[in-house]
Amino acid sequence: xxxxxxxxxxxxxxxxxxxxxxxxxxxxxxxxxxxxxxxxxxxxxxxxxxxxxxxxxxxxxxxxxxxxxxxxxxxxxxxxxxxxxxxxxxxxxxxxxxxxxxxxxxxxxxxxxxxxxxxxxxxxxxxxxxxxxxxxxxxxxxxxxxxxxxxxxxxxxxxxxxxxxxxxxxxxxxxxxxxxxxxxxxxxxxx
Numbered sequence: 001x002x003x004x005x006x007x008x009x010x011x012x013x014x015x016x017x018x019x020x021x022x023x024x025x026x027x028x029x030x031x032x033x034x035x036x037x038x039x040x041x042x043x044x045x046x047x048x049x050x051x052x053x054x055x056x057x058x059x060x061x062x063x064x065x066x067x068x069x070x071x072x073x074x075x076x077x078x079x080x081x082x083x084x085x086x087x088x089x090x091x092x093x094x095x096x097x098x099x100x101x102x103x104x105x106x107x108x109x110x111x112x113x114x115x116x117x118x119x120x121x122x123x124x125x126x127x128x129x130x131x132x133x134x135x136x137x138x139x140x141x142x143x144x145x146x147x148x149x150x151x152x153x154x155x156x157x158x159x160x161x162x163x164x165x166x167x168x169x170x171x172x173x174x175x176x177x178x179x180x181x182x183x184x185x186x187x188x189x190x191x
Contacts, residue, residue, distance in 0.1 A: 008035070008042040012053060018044070033061045070184075077170065097142060101135065129178055136170070 009021045010032065020027045035042060036058075044057040065071050085094045112131060 008040060010042050010044040010057075011047040012044055012057065013047045018057075019047070029057075029061050029064055032057065033065065036061070075173070077173075097139075101139065105135065129174060132174060 010027065011019045011021060013019065018027045018029070018032065019025075020031075032042065032044075042054070043052060044054045045051065046053050062074075066074060082094070085091050108131065
């Protein structure tokens with residue numbers, strides 16, 4: 001019978017230092033990011049109050065990663081949409097939806113990697129672009145299902161003509177990101 005692995009405990013001290021209780025060493029946010037990438041679960045507690053501050057530390061890691069050049073995972077439009085949900089009646093649905101979406105992406109991740117390795121080049125990025133479109137479509141449809149009468153920016157109700165420029169803009173943004181990724185991969189493959 002498999003036993004569940006205990007979560008590592010990290011203590012954060014007033015001097016902002018993070019202490020890994022399992023290895024009895026101080027760690028950095030980068031060390032914690034590596035632990036996350038390796039699938040190691042941890043909890044972070046304030047050493048003085050005992051408060052669980054894991055969420056704020058994970059958010060801080062994301063902030064640090066987003067500030068590294070070339071490491072942006074969160075598009076500005078996504079961040080704005082996310083901020084709009086704070087205080088909204090649908091706020092309680094967002095965490096479970098995002099968790100579901102990330103689990104789905106993780107499950108599809110291996111398939112995407114295989115497709116990219118088999119068809120390294122334009123077709124690999126086409127598969128990724130299609131997956132991004134599916135995810136965005138799924139997210140949009142889900143949000144419309146939960147808020148069919150929600151007001152739209154500017155107070156106007158959407159019509160077919162209103163949605164097309166936004167979709168075209170999003171598509172152009174995705175195409176530009178894909179072209180940037182292709183350029184970076186081309187540069188790496190020449191090295």
